[in-house]
Amino acid sequence: MLKEKIEQANQEAMEKLLKAQPTLVGLGTAGKDIPDMNKKTILHAGPPVKWEKMSGPLKGAIIGGLIYEGLAENAEEAVKLAESGEITFDSCHHHSAVGPMAGVVTASMPVWIVENTAFGNKAYCTLNEGLGKVLRYGAYSDEVIDRLNWIEKTLAPVLEETIALSGPIDLQTMIAQVIQMGDEGHNRNKAGTSLLIRELAPFLVQTSFDNQEKSDVLRFIHGNDHFFLNLTMPAFKSSLDPLEGIPYSTLVYTMARNGTEFGIRIAGLGNRWFTAPAEVIDGLFFPGYTKEDANPDIGDSVICETAGAGGFAMAAAIPIVQFVGGTPQDAMNFTKSMYEITQGENTSFKVPVLDFKGTPTGIDIRKVVETGILPIINTGIAHKDAGVGQVGAGLVRPPMKCFEEALEAFAESVGIS
Amino acid sequence: MSKINELFDSELRVINLGLESFSEELKLQKKEVVHVEWRPVAGGNKKLRNILNQLG
Numbered sequence: 001m002l003k004e005k006i007e008q009a010n011q012e013a014m015e016k017l018l019k020a021q022p023t024l025v026g027l028g029t030a031g032k033d034i035p036d037m038n039k040k041t042i043l044h045a046g047p048p049v050k051w052e053k054m055s056g057p058l059k060g061a062i063i064g065g066l067i068y069e070g071l072a073e074n075a076e077e078a079v080k081l082a083e084s085g086e087i088t089f090d091s092c093h094h095h096s097a098v099g100p101m102a103g104v105v106t107a108s109m110p111v112w113i114v115e116n117t118a119f120g121n122k123a124y125c126t127l128n129e130g131l132g133k134v135l136r137y138g139a140y141s142d143e144v145i146d147r148l149n150w151i152e153k154t155l156a157p158v159l160e161e162t163i164a165l166s167g168p169i170d171l172q173t174m175i176a177q178v179i180q181m182g183d184e185g186h187n188r189n190k191a192g193t194s195l196l197i198r199e200l201a202p203f204l205v206q207t208s209f210d211n212q213e214k215s216d217v218l219r220f221i222h223g224n225d226h227f228f229l230n231l232t233m234p235a236f237k238s239s240l241d242p243l244e245g246i247p248y249s250t251l252v253y254t255m256a257r258n259g260t261e262f263g264i265r266i267a268g269l270g271n272r273w274f275t276a277p278a279e280v281i282d283g284l285f286f287p288g289y290t291k292e293d294a295n296p297d298i299g300d301s302v303i304c305e306t307a308g309a310g311g312f313a314m315a316a317a318i319p320i321v322q323f324v325g326g327t328p329q330d331a332m333n334f335t336k337s338m339y340e341i342t343q344g345e346n347t348s349f350k351v352p353v354l355d356f357k358g359t360p361t362g363i364d365i366r367k368v369v370e371t372g373i374l375p376i377i378n379t380g381i382a383h384k385d386a387g388v389g390q391v392g393a394g395l396v397r398p399p400m401k402c403f404e405e406a407l408e409a410f411a412e413s414v415g416i417s
Numbered sequence: 418m419s420k421i422n423e424l425f426d427s428e429l430r431v432i433n434l435g436l437e438s439f440s441e442e443l444k445l446q447k448k449e450v451v452h453v454e455w456r457p458v459a460g461g462n463k464k465l466r467n468i469l470n471q472l473g
Contacts, residue, residue, distance in 0.1 A: 003473030250472070370469050372456045404465060411468040 002248075002414060006366075009248035013267045014343045014362045016246075017307065020239030021118040024169040024231060027160040031107030034095050034124050038107060039069065043092045045103025045300040046258025047273040051082050051089065055259030057138025057295050060386030061102030062089075064140030068148045069106050075140065075387075093254055093265075097124040098237045098300040100229060101136035101382055101390075102259070109148070110156030112231055114171065116238035123238035125231070127151050127159075130224040132389055136299075137382045139389040158209050158217045165203040171235040174199075176348040178228070179309065179359070184317035185232045185349075186301055186310030187324055187378045187393060192228030197221055233300065236307035243267040250410060251343060252363040255306045255375065255398060259298035259382070264402045266365060266410060274406040276399035281381050283394015284325045295384040297396050302377050308346040308361030311376035311395070312338045316351040316359070324378045324393045334376045334395075335360065341367040341375065365410065368403045 031037055042065055044058055054062070063078040066087070072078035081087060092099045099105055111124040129147055133139040163169070174195055181191035197218065204214055221227045243253035249267035256263055263275040278296035285291070304310035314320060315335035318328045326334075335351060338360035345358030363375055374397035381392040411417060431450040433440035440452040459465035 002471065006473060366469060366472055369459050369465055372460050400460075404459075404462075407465060407468060407472075411472065414472075416468065416471045 002416075005248045006250055009246050009268060010251055010343050010362070010364065013243045013246050013249040013251045013253070016119070016242045017239055017362060018347050019118045020116050020172065020242070022114050022123075022171040022235035022238045023117050024112060024163065024171055025115045025122075026113045026163050027156055028111050028113050028124070029107070030097075030105050030109045030111050030124070030126070033111060033113060034097055034105070036095060037105075040071075040086060041088045041090065041107065042066075043090055043095055043097055043099065043103065043105040044258060045092060045099045045101065045298060046256045047261055047263030047275050048091045048094070049089070049258045049260055053260050055295050055298065056384045056386045057298060057382040058102045058104070058259045060138030060140055060388075061104035061135050063386060064135045064144055064148075065104045065106040067140060068135075068145050069108055091256070091258075092300055093237075093256060094271075095124075096122055096237070096241065098233045098256075098303055099126060099136065100128070100233065100301045101299040101380060102138055103300050104135060108152060110152055110160075112234055114231070114234040114238050115168075116242065119242045121238055121241050123234035123241065125234040125237075127155060128224060128227045128230040130220075131226065134389060137380070137389040138295075138386050140387055154213055155217055155220060158204065158207055158213060159200070161207040161209070162200050162204040165206055166199065169199055171231060172348060175232055175235060175309070176350070179313055179316045179349045180352055182317055182319060184304075184310055184313040184320060184378070186229070186304035187380070188225075188317045188320045189228040189232070190225045192232065193221060193225055196228050196231070229301065232309065233303055236303045236309065237300075239307055240303065245270050248414065250365050250407075252306060252365060255302040255363075255377075256300045257297045257302065259295055262297060262398045262402060264398065264406060266406050269406065269410060269413060272409070274402045274409065276401035276405075279396050279399060281379060281392075281394040281396040282325065283381055283392045284323070285381070285392035286390070289383070289391035293383050293388075293391050295382045297377075297379065298382055299379065301379065305375055305377050306363065308342070308349055308359040311378045312342075312361070313349060313351065313359045314376070314378065315353055316349075318353075320378065324395055326395065337373055338376065340371050341373050365403050365406050368400075369407045372400070374398055374400060374403075
């Protein structure tokens with residue numbers, strides 16, 4: 001009886017995930033559009049974490065966020081304010097939002113608004129700043145703050161008017177396309193960013209901005225392959241949120257890391273987090289950096305793997321091994337092994353080299369604990385110290401403890417031990 | 418000759434379960450071997466195995 005209830009619940013969860021229709025509906029401002037946010041709220045990636053326990057890159061991004069908001073003049077003032085208790089820190093996931101790497105969202109930041117039109121729920125994400133010295137990797141120098149100001153004053157207004165002219169953009173179809181174009185939707189976003197430019201350009205040129213501003217915006221997007229990541233993430237977030245609170249479901253609807261801990265949430269257990277110390281990433285480092293410089297795993301971008309993309313779709317994105325490490329055969333093996341721990345195949349995201357088989361989708365905590373196979377995640381690597389930025393990219397798995405404790409809690413919730 | 422000796426005189430077809438080093442040794446001797454990445458259920462944790470049995 002219990003087994004049947006679980007099977008039915010997991011089928012319902014899977015159907016909800018596969019029915020999702022994430023759609024870009026516009027741009028807004030975090031403080032106005034994201035639920036329960038104000039000038040003194042700072043959202044971050046991963047499960048909730050107190051300032052004292054935050055990692056270097058997350059602290060760095062918060063310092064930068066406070067300077068950007070004009071709440072602090074410099075790093076010293078920002079640290080003092082963060083320690084004072086005046087600022088409310090919370091997980092992006094508690095506010096229908098997601099953020100790559102440190103995932104810091106402050107009130108003035110422009111955000112993409114994505115609606116899952118099949119269920120009417122929304123998700124939010126900031127605009128991608130590019131690679132190198134950027135806030136999401138914990139950098140907060142003048143160039144970082146200047147870029148954030150340009151994003152707010154130029155990039156976002158141009159894109160807001162563009163989307164008002166273009167109308168809603170279907171992200172589900174777009175992501176399905178990019179997975180057949182060599183992207184896996186997490187660390188390879190070349191195809192996605194290119195398709196986005198194709199969607200936006202005809203309308204962008206019709207906006208009221210001058211040619212220099214239009215050109216700057218297109219050049220900025222063109223110069224940043226990861227621009228589309230900040231759309232795949234809220235797309236997947238909006239697709240997975242309707243799974244929260246499906247009784248008896250053992251599927252994972254959130255995986256996220258704050259640089260200190262990795263956390264997961266289970267559909268049948270609501271908003272409860274199961275956390276364990278985040279792992280160090282095995283990867284390729286930029287010249288001058290080594291594993292010694294790396295911060296443990298950080299960021300909400302693992303929402304991609306939770307939805308059947310990213311590491312789970314690596315067989316569709318063979319060239320990514322040059323960025324995250326490994327061989328083409330490893331990429332194939334990663335995708336194939338994920339079928340062992342998932343509920344089924346994705347009906348939208350297909351892998352050409354596997355005879356267009358759907359990507360493995362819907363992580364089941366029972367299968368993870370039973371087989372000992374952990375989800376594979378490809379990800380960026382942040383420097384462990386505040387203010388430095390990205391130092392590489394690689395592959396990582398979550399700690400098994402999250403899944404074991406979730407399974408024990410699930411068993412308790414259904415009256416067995 | 419006992420049956421077991423007949424087996425060792427024939428061409429070996431080996432499937433190795435568990436410790437991968439056993440399969441590596443055979444490969445070094447140029448013997449064909451298929452390694453199966455096998456682990457006990459729930460890493461051998463009895464409590465978790467018991468839960469899994471009840472949850473399907």
